[in-house]
Amino acid sequence: MSIRxxxxxxxxxxxxxxxxxxAIAVADGRITAVGSEAEVRAATxxxxxxVDLDGAAVLxxxxxxxxxxxxxxHGLTTVDLAGTRSLAEAQALVAERAARLSPGEWLLGGRxxxxxxxxxxxxxxxxxxxxxxxxxxxxxxxxxxxTWVNSAALRLAGIDASTPDPVGGHIVRDASGEPTGILRETxxxxxxxxxxxxxxxxxxxxxxxxxxxxxxTSVHDIDGENCHRAYxxxxxxxxxxxxxxxxxxxxxxxxxxxxxxxxxQGDDRxxxxxxxxxxxxxxxxxxxxxxxxxxxxDRGIAVQPYEExxxxxxxxxxxxxxxxxxxxxxxxxHLVLDAYEEIGPTAGLRHRIEHAQHxxxxxxxxMARLGIVASMQPVHCTSDLDLVDSLLAGHDLASYAWRSLxxxxxxxxxxxxxxxxxxxxxxxxxxxxxxxRPNGEPAGGWQPEQRITMAEAVRAHTFGAAYAxxxxxxxxxxxxxxxxxxxxxxxxxxxxxxxxxxxxRVQSTIVGGEVEYPPR
Numbered sequence: 001m002s003i004r005x006x007x008x009x010x011x012x013x014x015x016x017x018x019x020x021x022x023a024i025a026v027a028d029g030r031i032t033a034v035g036s037e038a039e040v041r042a043a044t045x046x047x048x049x050x051v052d053l054d055g056a057a058v059l060x061x062x063x064x065x066x067x068x069x070x071x072x073x074h075g076l077t078t079v080d081l082a083g084t085r086s087l088a089e090a091q092a093l094v095a096e097r098a099a100r101l102s103p104g105e106w107l108l109g110g111r112x113x114x115x116x117x118x119x120x121x122x123x124x125x126x127x128x129x130x131x132x133x134x135x136x137x138x139x140x141x142x143x144x145x146x147t148w149v150n151s152a153a154l155r156l157a158g159i160d161a162s163t164p165d166p167v168g169g170h171i172v173r174d175a176s177g178e179p180t181g182i183l184r185e186t187x188x189x190x191x192x193x194x195x196x197x198x199x200x201x202x203x204x205x206x207x208x209x210x211x212x213x214x215x216x217t218s219v220h221d222i223d224g225e226n227c228h229r230a231y232x233x234x235x236x237x238x239x240x241x242x243x244x245x246x247x248x249x250x251x252x253x254x255x256x257x258x259x260x261x262x263x264x265q266g267d268d269r270x271x272x273x274x275x276x277x278x279x280x281x282x283x284x285x286x287x288x289x290x291x292x293x294x295x296x297x298d299r300g301i302a303v304q305p306y307e308e309x310x311x312x313x314x315x316x317x318x319x320x321x322x323x324x325x326x327x328x329x330x331x332x333x334h335l336v337l338d339a340y341e342e343i344g345p346t347a348g349l350r351h352r353i354e355h356a357q358h359x360x361x362x363x364x365x366x367m368a369r370l371g372i373v374a375s376m377q378p379v380h381c382t383s384d385l386d387l388v389d390s391l392l393a394g395h396d397l398a399s400y401a402w403r404s405l406x407x408x409x410x411x412x413x414x415x416x417x418x419x420x421x422x423x424x425x426x427x428x429x430x431x432x433x434x435x436x437r438p439n440g441e442p443a444g445g446w447q448p449e450q451r452i453t454m455a456e457a458v459r460a461h462t463f464g465a466a467y468a469x470x471x472x473x474x475x476x477x478x479x480x481x482x483x484x485x486x487x488x489x490x491x492x493x494x495x496x497x498x499x500x501x502x503x504x505r506v507q508s509t510i511v512g513g514e515v516e517y518p519p520r
Contacts, residue, residue: 003027003048004513005040010492011058014462014477020057026484029268029512034478051515055507057492059458060478061217061485062425063465065375066354066415069244070200070223070230071144073207075419078109082142086118087127094139095131107132108195110139111419112148115284115387122172125150125181138191142420143282147188149181157190159183168278168303170287185281185301200230208242212517214424215487215506218243218475220375220415220465222276222324222354225252235270241516243485245273245469247324253316262320263349264470268483268512273469274322274352277312278303280332283357283387288329291360294391300329309339317346324352324375330360330397337363340370350470352413355380356405358388359398368409373468375413376402378431378457379421385446402432402460403450413468414461425461429493430502432457438502454493454501484513 004026011021013034023040025033025048033043041048079097084090090112097107114120128137128150136153140146154160161177169186171179183191204227211219221227221244234240248256253275265272281287281301289300304312313323323340327333333356340351352373357380359367367374381400388399398404406412414432416423427438433454435445445451452460463476474483488507491500509517 003032003044004051005037005044005048006051006053006058006486006510007037008053008055008058008488010056011478011486012060012458012494013479014060014459015479021478024058024478024484024486026513029484031478031480031482031484033480053488053508055488055490056496057494058486058488059215059493060462060476061487061509061511062215062461063218063475064211064216064415064418064423064425065220065413065465065468066222066377067219067418067423068223069204069207069211069219069221070227072419072423073200073203075109075111076206076210077203079107079139080109081112081139084112085116087114087121087123090123091127091131094128094137098132098135101135103134105135106153106194107135107137108139110147111142112139113142113284122180122182123148125154125179128181136194138188138195140188141285143284144420145185145282145285145287147183147191149183149191151181153191153194154179154181156194159187159190168301170301184285184287185278185303196226200226201233204230204234205239208240209517209519211423212241212509212511213506215489215509216242216423216425217485217487217509217511218245218465220245220247220273220469222247224249225255231270240269241511243268243475243483243511244270245471246270247273247276248321250275250277250312253312253321256321257315257319263322268474271469271471274324275312275316276354277309277323277325279309279325279327279336280329282328283384283391286391288358289332289335290329290358290392290395291331291334292395295393296391300332302332302335306335306339309335310342313339313351314343317343317349320349322346322349322351324354326354328355328357330358330363330395333359334363337366337370337372340372341366345371348470350468352468355417357400358392358395359401361396361398364398364401364404364408364410367405371411373411373413374405375415375468376400377415377417377421378402378428380417381435381446382431382437383421385442399447399450401450402452406452406456411464411467412460413464414457415465426501426504428461429454429457430498432460433498454498458493485511
């Protein structure tokens with residue numbers, strides 16, 4: 001059995017109250033000793049291989065509690081509209097991509113946000129037809145809850161004036177009843193057979209290298225069965241470097257139950273995760289479910305009726321599958337908590353709310369009492385704060401309420417929701433601690449009473465995500481018996497300013513005691 005000793009002057013173990021260590025011993029992918037170099041060398045003997053780590057500090061590997069890795073990897077090779085500030089800019093990027101397409105090839109990508117365009121407006125299919133008339137186009141918004149398509153895509157998906165709105169979705173129409181090219185929520189589902197990546201394994205391999213370079217060693221993946229199969233193939237081939245906790249999409253629940261899948265099934269490289277359920281949409285698309293009308297009169301969309309939420313939760317729990325429910329609006333969160341309370345405790349399973357962005361104040365304590373994990377994405381707060389002030393003005397809400405949730409005893413797990421946001425965890429730490437955008441605005445932070453400490457933010461992005469997956473005995477802290485997943489960074493988040501942390505670069509990423517970044 002070979003033993004490696006990794007050395008650094010400042011190793012933050014994640015174990016509360018302990019000073020930094022200076023060495024970590026690793027054997028067979030797990031930590032065998034942590035402490036001063038003298039202590040660790042004494043425990044391992046003189047034959048151990050010594051590895052010196054660069055940078056300012058060593059941390060536990062980051063664990064992204066909510067990421068769409070297939071969509072993220074796919075986005076690395078498609079058109080990205082996230083930086084556009086007008087319809088014309090978006091059209092120009094689409095036209096540039098369209099010029100490189102083969103006949104019949106779909107133009108995919110997205111991440112547009114018309115709320116920040118110089119002239120906020122909902123685009124239509126004719127704007128896409130003008131720059132890409134022949135090839136089908138499907139471009140989800142940055143929140144993924146609205147899809148902008150052209151006429152060719154509508155034809156292939158079989159959507160026309162006679163197509164009814166599906167349950168939980170909306171086909172936006174013009175005055176004559178014709179689809180405008182904007183599909184909300186489940187109305188975009190007919191596009192799925194056309195928009196899956198043809199070589200997902202290749203894309204996921206590209207994506208995992210990007211994530212490792214950001215210091216991410218584990219992920220809770222939220223994508224579908226094609227992603228599940230691709231990861232299993234990567235694992236069988238010895239190509240899976242990340243650790244994956246793989247969610248089950250709702251449309252595959254019956255298949256998963258028939259196959260005997262259960263949350264936690266697998267090994268320390270790949271495990272089955274929770275069932276992913278949508279209860280509402282997103283704020284930017286005006287489809288989050290609110291108890292009071294948003295500015296403009298919308299109250300959002302209940303993607304699943306309450307009775308169906310209860311049925312789905314109970315079906316999953318009885319099959320040994322935890323539930324992770326998307327809820328943005330306060331009414332969606334309230335109903336999800338009602339449903340969790342109605343099915344009662346489920347031994348061995350940790351249920352979650354994904355995003356938990358806007359809560360009725362009384363529901364914070366109820367969430368703690370029920371033991372529900374808040375799986376949240378700090379950068380959503382700083383990306384959306386103007387939208388919240390505009391659409392939810394005057395609502396009595398606990399919004400992105402990290403401080404209140406932690407103080408109440410709610411388990412907090414951080415992630416990115418990439419590709420909605422960048423998966424880089426350091427802007428997430430900055431947002432959680434400052435509640436400002438990268439430029440420092442608004443001064444003093446938005447609703448600054450909800451700021452948390454750097455230690456709490458790092459813990460939510462490491463141990464908290466591990467706890468959400470019932471993996472806290474394996475991940476999230478650097479201690480004997482835990483998996484040897486850690487990173488070396490050029491900024492010490494516990495010693496340097498939040499502004500410095502925002503610019504952090506990863507020097508090394510170690511997974512199971514193997515240096516996976518930089519690539520060998």
